[in-house]
Amino acid sequence: MPRNSLGEFEKLVLLALLRLGPEAYGAQILEELEERAQVSTSSGALYVALRRLERRGLVSSRLGDPTPERGGRAKRYFKIESPAIRALRTTHARWRSLAEGIENLLES
Structure with missing residues (x-):
């Protein structure tokens, strides 16, 4: 796999971030993935x-x-950036193209 390509887990993390929005934090991302x-x-x-x-x-x-609830620790928030969205669009288009017509094969 080329160094600049995304692994499956990385793609899933990016998709979770996309769904959760710009204020996602670790526990939310883990929950979304699960x-x-x-x-x-x-x-x-x-x-x-x-x-x-x-x-x-x-x-x-x-x-x-x-926050006091976190024992005085700060929460780290994550946000997906434009290059990741472009990469996900490309991946999604490739998957759609590859999956075209596969439903019939899977049902037989």
Whole structure:
């Protein structure tokens, strides 16, 4: 796989971010992955993927304000960026093209 291509898990993370909007945080993303994609993963694996996506300019993040509920720690919010949306559009178009007419084959 070329270095600049996205892995399956990275694509799922980006799709979850797209659905959740610009104020998504780790626990929400994990929940979205589990509920919609039936993917159960650790928060550590998720944050490794998010950092990798951020280094590539596909995701940005910001720290919120520290809160007493979090023991004075700040929550990190993630947002999908335009290059990631373009990459997802390309991937989606490829999948649609490849899947065209496959329903009949799967039903037989």
